[in-house]
Amino acid sequence: MAPNETDDRTTAGEAEEPRAGRRKAARYVVPVTVLGVAAATIGLVPALADSGDPDLPDITAAQLVEKIAQSDVERLSGTVKITTDLGLPNLGGLESGLLSGAAGGEGGSSADPSGRLTELASGTHTLRVAADGPDRQKLSLLENAAEYSLIHNGKDVWGYDSASNEVYHATVDEADAKERSRQQPPATPKDFAEEALKAVDDTTSVKVDGTAQVAGRDAYRLVVGPKQSGSTVGAVSIAVDSETGMPLKFTLTPSSGGSAVVDVGFTKVSFDRPDASTFDFTPPKGAKVTEDTERGRGHGDFGTKPERGPKSEEDLAKGLDGLRMLGEGWNTVAAFDTGAGAGLPTEEEIGGDLGGFLGSLGDQVKGDFGKGTVFSTRLVNALVTEDGKVYVGTVTKDALVKAAEAGK
Structure with missing residues (x-):
């Protein structure tokens, strides 16, 4: 029998425990900044890619939130599908140009991650992701006939656009590496889940709503949402790996109904250590290389602008x-x-x-x-x-x- 909690007892008493748990969620390996005032959100793929209801032990909402917070996965590789359905007006492609051009600036490199990762704000995208601890991560944005890769390996951050054969390079010190781990753009379900769990308070309903299988993994389904009327958020559904506690899929549905506004999920995932060569990069012959020492020293977040976001x-x-x-x-x-x-x-x-x-x-x-x-x-x-x-x-x-x- 799939675990199922539907009453508000999980939102009053048990929600006290998630508060402590969400503070620990800051340890996530691939952390996030999600949906500020003008944020990019990710849209519809089927709600939880559910291929069955695995029979798992009962778990309370508080226990499941704590399980997410205690997840210590540092090594993984897989494929993530991301789509955006924010409902912006159709400007005939103008919005895509503004998003990709604004960050890089005139004369900037097409491999600059601050410009390229804004593409996730619209459309459907497939990403390959890999991580081996806090010092090595790789994200590849797969396109029809090209690929954009962002690689962090030790002190080096590389961006490579195969379509233009352009390379972006920055170096970072230890302090920047730690800061980067807190400011990487959202790319995985774990990224989005951390921000959603920060919203857990007395105005929030939190419950376990059955089980699912995502990317071949057995998972619990955690549903978080507002108790009050007036929010555009209907509910947030998070598929949580039953073994590791890592979120495998994140779906945000609007209170107005219809397709999801945010849906990001693994289609394949492995928790084995990726091969070390995954994070190696040498600029291809003939590539134009842009060195960004200003962003790299003291401002070298994994694909962010020099200016830090506000801390409070x-x-x-x-x-x-x-x-x-x-x-x-x-x-x-x-x-x-x-x-x-x-x-x-x-x-x-x-x-x-x-x-x-x-x-x-x-x-x-x-x-x-x-x-x-x-x-x-x-x-x-x-x-x-x-x-x-x-x-x-x-x-x-x-x-x-x-x-x-x-x-x-």
């Missing part, structure tokens, strides 16, 4: 005028002032039809805050008011407008 709300507030967090739990809304003193530029201010075009992408709203425009995806909504205030959260449009009125 206080740090973020230094870069945003009067950052405030409104509401609680899954209905939290970030509010800040752009400092511009005005909302979206008008057609007259910027010339042409761009002002009108930007406005057409959103819904016009009004309230105690005045007038504004709400820009919506299937997960994240943002309200820009006429006086330059911004409210952002994984909440519905109505909840966002109410939060803006309450926070005025």
Whole structure:
């Protein structure tokens, strides 16, 4: 009989234990930054690639969260499938160009990971991943007729784009290597699961909902979601390997229904040590090599920009005028002032039809805050008011407008 917990007892008493467990989750080998205000999310593959309901011992939600937190897998290799269905408007391919071009900058290398990994923000992708402890990881993005690889081997970080035959290289010291392990872009179910488990509090429902088999492994199914109404998040489902405690699949479904917004899962996985040659790299003959010493020394995160992300709300507030967090739990809304003193530029201010075009992408709203425009995806909504205030959260449009009125 598959284990099944459906009552809220796992969310009040047992959720106290997950809090301690999620602090330990910071030890993950391939950690994450997932879904900030403008984050990339990953979409629909079948909900849990379920090929059977293995008969596993009963386990409570608290025990399963603790099992994830205590997972100490440092060596693995496998194939991960990732798809994005954020529900962004179709801009005729413009959004893909903006994503890939913004990070690399004009004249930058096509092998720069800060540009290439933004491709995971849209479409369907297949990744090959490998890890051998904190000093060796490899991620390869497989394309139709080409491959992009990002390799960390000791002090060296290499990016290679086979389509352009370009190479990116940075070196990192020990401190950077540790920082990198906390800031690598999300690529595996474990990456996404860590962030989801940080949301476990009194506003969260946590339960075990049966079992599944993923990538040939027996797994428990952990379901996490908001108790309150108003969130765009319906539920987060995590398939947890019954032996190692490592998440094998992560699926986020929206409260509005339909296909998943986030789904990332192993199709193949092995916990044997990868061959050492997996992490070897020598620039191919004739390749253009870009040395990035500025990012590599003191800023050499595994594919990130030199500027560190904010470590706390206080740090973020230094870069945003009067950052405030409104509401609680899954209905939290970030509010800040752009400092511009005005909302979206008008057609007259910027010339042409761009002002009108930007406005057409959103819904016009009004309230105690005045007038504004709400820009919506299937997960994240943002309200820009006429006086330059911004409210952002994984909440519905109505909840966002109410939060803006309450926070005025």
